[in-house]
Amino acid sequence: LTGSAVANPNPSNFDREYLVPVIIGAVTPQTINMDLDTGSSDLWVFSNSTPGAQATGHVVYQPNTCNASTCAKLLPGETWSIQYSDMSSSSGIVYSDLVTIGGAAVSSQAVEAAQIVSSSFTTDTANSGLLGMAFSSLNTCRPQQQLTWFDNIKASLAAEVWTANLQKGAAGTYNFGYIDSTAYNSNITYTPVSTLRGFWEFTFSGYQLGSSSFVTTDMAAIADTGTTLLLLPSAVVESYWAQVPSAHLEPSLGAYIYPCSATPPNFTFGIGSYRGVVPGSYLAYGPVSSQWCYGGIQSQGSSPFSVFGDVLLKAQFVVFDVGNLRIGYAAK
Numbered sequence: 001l002t003g004s005a006v007a008n009p010n011p012s013n014f015d016r017e018y019l020v021p022v023i024i025g026a027v028t029p030q031t032i033n034m035d036l037d038t039g040s041s042d043l044w045v046f047s048n049s050t051p052g053a054q055a056t057g058h059v060v061y062q063p064n065t066c067n068a069s070t071c072a073k074l075l076p077g078e079t080w081s082i083q084y085s086d087m088s089s090s091s092g093i094v095y096s097d098l099v100t101i102g103g104a105a106v107s108s109q110a111v112e113a114a115q116i117v118s119s120s121f122t123t124d125t126a127n128s129g130l131l132g133m134a135f136s137s138l139n140t141c142r143p144q145q146q147l148t149w150f151d152n153i154k155a156s157l158a159a160e161v162w163t164a165n166l167q168k169g170a171a172g173t174y175n176f177g178y179i180d181s182t183a184y185n186s187n188i189t190y191t192p193v194s195t196l197r198g199f200w201e202f203t204f205s206g207y208q209l210g211s212s213s214f215v216t217t218d219m220a221a222i223a224d225t226g227t228t229l230l231l232l233p234s235a236v237v238e239s240y241w242a243q244v245p246s247a248h249l250e251p252s253l254g255a256y257i258y259p260c261s262a263t264p265p266n267f268t269f270g271i272g273s274y275r276g277v278v279p280g281s282y283l284a285y286g287p288v289s290s291q292w293c294y295g296g297i298q299s300q301g302s303s304p305f306s307v308f309g310d311v312l313l314k315a316q317f318v319v320f321d322v323g324n325l326r327i328g329y330a331a332k
């Protein structure tokens with residue numbers, strides 16, 4: 001078994017997130033566009049349990065709890081509640097239902113129906129749910145923790161692996177169970193993943209800012225498709241933006257902005273001896289005013305690891321190798 005699904009950048013805003021059409025339900029299937037997120041492990045959707053005022057503009061999951069074995073089933077007493085690092089949150093109840101992504105189906109997937117969603121979810125009407133693809137140890141369902149879609153399907157796949165091939169301003173692909181050797185142009189460099197924090201956490205071997213020399217230093221990072229930007233230690237971020245005249249940390253935003261007339265420098269990361277290059281044009285995240293643009297590299301703050309979000313991931317072919325607990329990067 002393998003699967004392949006399209007990854008659509010959110011249409012209106014600078015590749016803020018990438019949405020995947022997910023089919024939920026057997027008796028009355030619904031296609032729901034969801035944010036595939038390697039930084040969390042809950043599969044949750046807007047639903048008929050979400051208050052109308054919070055669900056306006058969204059496709060809502062309507063579980064068909066009929067009597068056949070193929071119907072949705074409420075999991076009695078199960079609830080979930082999640083808060084993301086951007087302080088957004090959601091919570092609700094749990095059904096078991098058929099969930100198909102790119103042709104690959106899980107018959108009894110925990111589908112977390114939202115009863116409450118915070119305002120940033122309500123306003124993001126392109127996104128009607130989260131598809132958690134971090135490790136199941138982070139799933140918030142209680143009292144019985146539930147498995148991610150990938151954990152449920154991996155034994156049925158040709159290989160316990162999936163890949164992300166995101167694109168700048170265009171549709172990309174998530175493949176499940178195989179590696180498309182035509183999708184990248186160099187060898188894949190792998191490095192071990194630690195699951196201790198439940199994320200796709202790994203060590204990178206250093207970085208290069210623009211045309212400066214490569215800085216060799218082991219650093220921790222997570223690969224997070226649910227984060228838009230590239231988050232690095234504040235000292236690195238300061239050095240990076242020092243290369244762009246008039247770029248500065250804007251106190252009112254808590255973020256670096258730079259003149260939109262400038263093209264930011266490239267960012268290069270190391271995995272062993274592999275060098276992954278993120279073009280400067282990928283490190284622009286859209287205007288905050290007529291002349292100032294929001295930087296694609298920002299500080300990781302007090303986080304103990306950097307966050308390789310979409311602005312970096314879209315420049316690479318990325319292999320999430322669950323079977324061997326490793327992550328792979330290749331140029332494309």
Ligand SMILES: N#Cc1c(N)n[nH]c1N1CCCC1
Nearest residue numbers: 037039084085086088226227
């Ligand atoms: N903040 C944040 C965040 C993250 N670090 N990974 N995924 C996140 N979200 C998914 C939906 C909202 C935020």
